[in-house]
Amino acid sequence: MASRSKLSGIQRQVLALYRGFLRTARLKSPEERHRIESVVSAEFRENARNIDRKNFVYIEYLLRRGKKQLEQLKDPDITGLSTLEINKVYKPLNLK
Amino acid sequence: MAHSLAAAASSFSPPAARRRLPGQVTNVISRRSSVSFNSQRISFMSIRSRPSQLRFKICCSAKKETVDKVCNIVKTQLALPEGTAVTGESKFSELGADSLDTVEIVMGLEEEFNITVDETSAQDIATVQDAANLIEKLVLEKAA
Numbered sequence: 188m189a190s191r192s193k194l195s196g197i198q199r200q201v202l203a204l205y206r207g208f209l210r211t212a213r214l215k216s217p218e219e220r221h222r223i224e225s226v227v228s229a230e231f232r233e234n235a236r237n238i239d240r241k242n243f244v245y246i247e248y249l250l251r252r253g254k255k256q257l258e259q260l261k262d263p264d265i266t267g268l269s270t271l272e273i274n275k276v277y278k279p280l281n282l283k
Numbered sequence: 284m285a286h287s288l289a290a291a292a293s294s295f296s297p298p299a300a301r302r303r304l305p306g307q308v309t310n311v312i313s314r315r316s317s318v319s320f321n322s323q324r325i326s327f328m329s330i331r332s333r334p335s336q337l338r339f340k341i342c343c344s345a346k347k348e349t350v351d352k353v354c355n356i357v358k359t360q361l362a363l364p365e366g367t368a369v370t371g372e373s374k375f376s377e378l379g380a381d382s383l384d385t386v387e388i389v390m391g392l393e394e395e396f397n398i399t400v401d402e403t404s405a406q407d408i409a410t411v412q413d414a415a416n417l418i419e420k421l422v423l424e425k426a427a
Contacts, residue, residue, distance in 0.1 A: 209390045
């Protein structure tokens with residue numbers, strides 16, 4: 188029996204996208220995978236902290252953008268984080 | 284997106300206490316009321332001794348080995364301090380996991396046990412025991 192409230196549809200979409208990134212990261216080299224996971228995790232968490240959960244228009248925009256980025260990342264020829272667009276709205280992530 | 288989880292209160296009459304696994308830690312986190320957590324790590328001031336184990340479902344209990352593996356993965360994933368009490372009854376939300384953390388835990392479990400958890404099933408996982416039960420079910424299905 189579920190002991191937590193049901194996630195809304197848009198919440199499920201966000202989690203599905205996050206999971207999609209983690210799955211795709213597995214297909215990359217170990218070093219690259221670690222970097223992708225760090226960047227993706229940080230960005231999702233930053234958005235979770237900063238975005239009003241009722242700002243559906245913006246959230247849906249981010250979901251669409253995220254799905255495009257994920258599709259790009261799935262390309263086997265793409266091996267680098269340079270394909271991940273850093274969200275300019277917030278302070279850029281500090282990548283080494 | 285929500286990064287806080289509400290743990291719904293559920294009223295039920297638990298069946299008689301089930302056998303305690305040898306060596307199992309008896310201190311568990313127990314909360315009865317509806318609570319809401321943010322993504323901050325929760326202090327363990329609320330840890331208290333609970334004389335019997337409660338189970339939400341009547342179903343075959345996962346092997347201790349599976350539960351232990353799940354506990355270890357959860358500890359690693361959430362970077363819990365050594366000595367943190369994680370048992371089959373531990374709820375991810377009470378260990379400080381938000382929904383993103385839970386996704387990561389499930390992904391980690393998939394790799395460890397070489398299974399795939401569909402999203403519907405993943406949503407129903409709230410405790411270590413839930414995860415262990417689902418894992419053994421999936422492993423059996425895969426072997427079939």
